[in-house]
Amino acid sequence: MKxxxxxxxRFHWKSHSxxxxxxxDQDVDQEVSETVVVFIHAEAADGEAERSASVLxxxxxxxxxxxxxxxLKNIVLHSFTHLGGVTAPAELAESxxxxxxxxxxxxxYQVWTTPFGYFCEWDLSVYGESLAKVWxxxx
Numbered sequence: 653m654k655x656x657x658x659x660x661x662r663f664h665w666k667s668h669s670x671x672x673x674x675x676x677d678q679d680v681d682q683e684v685s686e687t688v689v690v691f692i693h694a695e696a697a698d699g700e701a702e703r704s705a706s707v708l709x710x711x712x713x714x715x716x717x718x719x720x721x722x723x724l725k726n727i728v729l730h731s732f733t734h735l736g737g738v739t740a741p742a743e744l745a746e747s748x749x750x751x752x753x754x755x756x757x758x759x760x761y762q763v764w765t766t767p768f769g770y771f772c773e774w775d776l777s778v779y780g781e782s783l784a785k786v787w788x789x790x791x
Contacts, residue, residue, distance in 0.1 A: 653707045653748075654693040654735040655714060659722050659784040661777040663689045665730070665766050672742055672769030680767050687726035688719045689776060692752075693735035694745035698790075708748070710790045712755055718786055719761065722779070727756055730766045730774075742769065 664683040698707045719727060729749050733739045740748075746768045753763045766772050778784050 653695060653698050653711060653790040654737060655711060655786075655788040655790070656691040656693075656732070656735060657715065657718050657786045657788065658689045658691075658776060658778045659718065659724065659781075660687050660689050660728075661685065661779060662775070663687055663728050663777075664775040665728075666773045667767045668771045668773045670770055675767070675769035678767040678770065680770075680772075682764065684726050684728055684764055686724055687728050688715060688724050689728045689730065690715055691730050691732035691735065692745070692749060693733055693737065694731075694740035694748050695737040696740050696744075697738070698740055698748065699744040707790050708751060708755070711752060714788050714790070715752075715756065716759070716761075718783075721783055725761055726764075727761050728764045728766065729753055730772070731768055 662685050667678050667680040756763045
């Protein structure tokens, strides 16, 4: 699992085009302020039984840690399969994102996801501090 996270003043996204023909048609145009934006690259090994629970736990811990550094309660999850490694099957990545969204919501965060299986247009305004831009590789 690879996560590229931003503490953002604002994140705006708009669905552009499908990358997976089997997903439902979506026309999304949304914006969230004061948020952690998490670009997620799920890798094939993340689905292995002995790894999946640990990957989820470490991802949750990392996202919460970063959100709490600026007392942010908004989180946007974005599937981004361009961070390297061996990409997981779409079903695994989507399931991971859905589970991560639910677990974060259960602990008091308001969570959005960009349309899975779509390229999106986006506009990202990130704070200046080093901590506002964090790369995390989870093994």
